[in-house]
Amino acid sequence: MTALGFLYPGHSAEDDYPRIEQLLGSDIRLDLIHTDIGEDAHRVDALREMGSAERLAAGVEGLRLAGAETVVWACTSGGFVHGWEGAQEQVRTLARLAGMPASSTSFAFVHAARELGVRRVAVGATYPQDVAGLFADFLRAGGLEVTGTRSSGIATAAEVGTWERQDVLALARAADASDAEAVLLPDTALHTAAHLGLLEKALAKPVLTANQVTVWEGLRLADRRVNAPVLGALFTREPLVQA
Template sequence: MTALGFLYPGHSAEDDYPRIEQLLGSDIRVDLVHTDIGEDAHRVDALREMGSAERLAAGVEELRLAGTEAVVWACTSGSFVYGWEGAHEQVRTLARRAGMPASSTAFAFVHAVQELGVRRVAVGATYPDDVASLFADFLRAGGAEVVAVRSSGIITAAEVGTWGEAELLALARAADHTDAEAVLLPDTALHTAAHIPALEKELAKPVLTANQVTVWEALRLTDRRVNAPELGSLFTKEPIIQV
């Protein structure tokens, strides 16, 4: 049994995690601890406060007691708003507090893009323009070429959590670009786990979503690889062998 730990901000799309655990169809356990988000706002100052070391530390002990082997801060915006170096410091601090490997959803996107072997990506963000631009900057710092960014201007995670498949598909279509080799949909408040095959069929290319890449990142940290076609191309990709 491999136990994966996640610090999830508030309550929006946390039901994606037991769904993903079921779809993995293996000896994988997903342990989720909710963190206090403070003010629910896709605004830089509120996001930086949500991702502060103090707020993340509050949930770490519960994951330690559960016997998890790695922890991922299951929030994209609450990481990339710190910038490339600041986000690295965030996960280093989390790893020290937790006493286990750590990462965040922001880095999960970077690593997943590398895993797929693609470079040019399009972003479909629920965030306002300024926050979406910061995510694009973060991806560029990680080596990706961002060919298009579509933002939806939504302020709260609570509103994002009400979106269904129709809104999700509309965002993905609007974000797609002919030059993009993959489409990225950040925001762990967005329900996506049940819709990834439909997204990839609609766009005819890999689609990476926040909760999907978050679980994949935890598996990566524990050196586990699980073939799960219902979770999209990322979970069926053969590993890239470096020479």
């Protein structure tokens, strides 16, 4: 049994995790601890506070008691708003606090795109435009080319959590571009686990979503690979051969 740990702020789309655990169909356990969201606002200052070391530290003991082997900060915006260097420091602090390999959803997107061998990506963000722009900057710092960013201007995670399949599909379609090799939907408050097949069929290209890449990142940290086509192209490809 491989036990993966996740720190998830508040309550929005956490039910994606037991769904993904079931879809993995393997000896994988996903342990999720809720952290204090503080102010639920897609605003830079609130997002930085949401991912502070103090808030992350409060959830670490629960993961240790659960027997988690790795930990991922399951909040995209609570990572990239610190910038590339700041997000790296956040992950280093989390690893030190938890005493286990650590990462975050923001880095998971970059690692997942590299895994798929894609460089040009389109972004469909629920966030306001300024926050969406910071995510695009983060991806560029990770070596990706952002072909365009679509912002929905949603102010809170709670509202994003109410979105249904047609809303997610509309965002992905609006964000897509002919020169994009993949479409990224960066919000762990967005329910996407049940829609990955539909999204990739509709766009005819890989779609990377926040909770999907977060779980994949946990598996990567644990040096595990699971073939689960229902979770999209990211869970079906063989490892790339590095030159």
